[in-house]
Amino acid sequence: MIDSNIFEKMLRKNRIFKNRDVLRHSYTPEYLPHRKEQIESIASILLPALSGETPSNILIYGKTGTGKTATVKFVGKQLEEASRKMNVHCYVHYLNCEIIDTQYRVLATLAKALGRNVPMTGWPTDQVYEEVREAIDGKDQTVIIVLDEIDKLVKKGDDVLYNLSRINSELKNARVSLIGITNDLKFKNFLDPRVLSSLSEEEIVFPPYNATQLEDILAQRAELAFHDGVLDEGVIPYCAALAAHEHGDARKALDLLRISAEIAESREEEKVTKEHVREAVKKMERDNIVEVVRTLPNQSKIVLYSMILLHKNGKRKFITGEVYAVYKTLCKKVGMDVLTQRRVSDLLSELDMLGIINSIIISKGRYGRTREMRLDVPMDAVKEAILDDYRFEVLRDYEDRLLSSSLDMFD
DNA sequence: CCTCCACCGGAAAGCCGGGTCA
DNA sequence: TGACCCGGCTTTCCGGTGGAGG
Structure with missing residues (x-):
C-alpha cells in the first residue's frame, strides 16, 4: 500500500487555518480599526512632505500592542503611494532600534537603504554619517525616518539622535523628518533636552484598546485567518475580554486567538472553542513563567529548585529555614558559593514578587x-527550565538521594 | 502576662566588574 | 595607563516581633 504524501495528508487535515500569518505581530492589515484619529493626526503632520516642505518630527507613545508600529507603517505606505502618484520624491525608512541598536548600525542601515554600499562594520562613524547625508541630499526629496523602540537607542548614548535631528541644517536639496516610537514614558528623562525638543515637535499618544475594540480587531483578522465557521460563538469576545483585562494589548489578544486555534488544530478538532482559549491562557502563563525562571540568576534557581525538591518530598508549605538547609546541600553539590541566610531571604522575597512562590510572614x-x-x-516545566543549565545537570542524578537522605530531617 | 523562638528586614560596609577621565 | 567612580550583589550586624506555651 502506498502512503500518500505526508504534507498533503497534513494539509487535508488542516481545517482551521486559512492563513496563519495574519495573526502574527509582523502583519500589517489593510485597515486599522479604531485608529482613525491617530492615522489622521500623523497623516496631517506628514502632509507637507508632499509639497516639498519639511514635516515636523513626531514622538509616539503607547503601551505594547496599541498599534503604534502598524499605524505608522500604514500611514508611511499611504504616503509613499500618494507621492508616487503625484510624482514627488518621498520615502519612509523604518528601523527597529531593538535590533539595530547602535549609532553605527543605524547609520549603516540607513545608508544601505538609501542605496549606498557601506559595510556593516569597520568604517568610522563620521564617514557613514557623511555617506547618509550625501545620499539623502543627492536629490530633491523628503525622507522620513521611523525609529521604532527609540528608547533602546537612547540607553546607548543619543549621538545618532542628535546628529539626525540636526541633519536638516546640513541639507541643501532634501528634507528629513523623524518619527520616534516608544512605550517607555520615562525615556524622555534620559534624553538630551535639545534632542528632545527637536524630536517631540509633535506628540501622539496611543491609548490601550478596550474589549469592544479588541473584538473588532480580532474579528477582522479572524476573517482572513480562519476557514469559515471554525470559530465557536463567543471565542472572539472571550479573547478580547481577557486581553482587555490585561492592559488592552492587541498583540496579546491575537496571540491568544492563534494559540487557541493551534491547540484545536493539534488535536485535530474541527472547531475552536472557549475551552481551547482557556487552555491557551494556561499555556501562555506557563511559557511566561518558564521564561522568567530561565532568566533567573543561578542562586535564585538553586533556591527555587530546593523548594521543588521539598514539594516533591510531599511538603506543600515550607519555611525559610527548611529551604535554606536544602539550598546549602544543593549548592555544595553543584560547587557554588553558599549565600547567607539573610541573602537567601531576599532572594525568596524576589521570587515572591515575581509570582513564582506565594509567601506570607507568619508567627x-x-x-x-x-x-x-x-x-x-507548573512544577515539571520549571524543573526542566532549571536543569536545562548544564551546571545543574548533576542535580538530576542526586535528586533521589537528596530526597531520601538529607530531606529526612524535615518531616 | 511574660518569654523566647526563628526568623524578618533595615543599615552599612565590602567586593567586583565595567565604565570614565585625565 | 592607572586612579577613580558607580551600581549591583553580598555579608555583617543587629534591633524588632507575633504569638504558643508556660
Missing part, C-alpha cells in the same frame, strides 16, 4: 516568626 509563636511559602508554578 508560629513559641516556634518563631518566619516566612511561610508555597510553590505556585
Whole structure:
C-alpha cells in the first residue's frame, strides 16, 4: 500500500487555518480599526512632505500592542503611494532600534537603504554619517525616518539622535523628518533636552484598546485567518475580554486567538472553542513563567529548585529555614558559593514578587516568626527550565538521594 | 502576662566588574 | 595607563516581633 504524501495528508487535515500569518505581530492589515484619529493626526503632520516642505518630527507613545508600529507603517505606505502618484520624491525608512541598536548600525542601515554600499562594520562613524547625508541630499526629496523602540537607542548614548535631528541644517536639496516610537514614558528623562525638543515637535499618544475594540480587531483578522465557521460563538469576545483585562494589548489578544486555534488544530478538532482559549491562557502563563525562571540568576534557581525538591518530598508549605538547609546541600553539590541566610531571604522575597512562590510572614509563636511559602508554578516545566543549565545537570542524578537522605530531617 | 523562638528586614560596609577621565 | 567612580550583589550586624506555651 502506498502512503500518500505526508504534507498533503497534513494539509487535508488542516481545517482551521486559512492563513496563519495574519495573526502574527509582523502583519500589517489593510485597515486599522479604531485608529482613525491617530492615522489622521500623523497623516496631517506628514502632509507637507508632499509639497516639498519639511514635516515636523513626531514622538509616539503607547503601551505594547496599541498599534503604534502598524499605524505608522500604514500611514508611511499611504504616503509613499500618494507621492508616487503625484510624482514627488518621498520615502519612509523604518528601523527597529531593538535590533539595530547602535549609532553605527543605524547609520549603516540607513545608508544601505538609501542605496549606498557601506559595510556593516569597520568604517568610522563620521564617514557613514557623511555617506547618509550625501545620499539623502543627492536629490530633491523628503525622507522620513521611523525609529521604532527609540528608547533602546537612547540607553546607548543619543549621538545618532542628535546628529539626525540636526541633519536638516546640513541639507541643501532634501528634507528629513523623524518619527520616534516608544512605550517607555520615562525615556524622555534620559534624553538630551535639545534632542528632545527637536524630536517631540509633535506628540501622539496611543491609548490601550478596550474589549469592544479588541473584538473588532480580532474579528477582522479572524476573517482572513480562519476557514469559515471554525470559530465557536463567543471565542472572539472571550479573547478580547481577557486581553482587555490585561492592559488592552492587541498583540496579546491575537496571540491568544492563534494559540487557541493551534491547540484545536493539534488535536485535530474541527472547531475552536472557549475551552481551547482557556487552555491557551494556561499555556501562555506557563511559557511566561518558564521564561522568567530561565532568566533567573543561578542562586535564585538553586533556591527555587530546593523548594521543588521539598514539594516533591510531599511538603506543600515550607519555611525559610527548611529551604535554606536544602539550598546549602544543593549548592555544595553543584560547587557554588553558599549565600547567607539573610541573602537567601531576599532572594525568596524576589521570587515572591515575581509570582513564582506565594509567601506570607507568619508567627508560629513559641516556634518563631518566619516566612511561610508555597510553590505556585507548573512544577515539571520549571524543573526542566532549571536543569536545562548544564551546571545543574548533576542535580538530576542526586535528586533521589537528596530526597531520601538529607530531606529526612524535615518531616 | 511574660518569654523566647526563628526568623524578618533595615543599615552599612565590602567586593567586583565595567565604565570614565585625565 | 592607572586612579577613580558607580551600581549591583553580598555579608555583617543587629534591633524588632507575633504569638504558643508556660
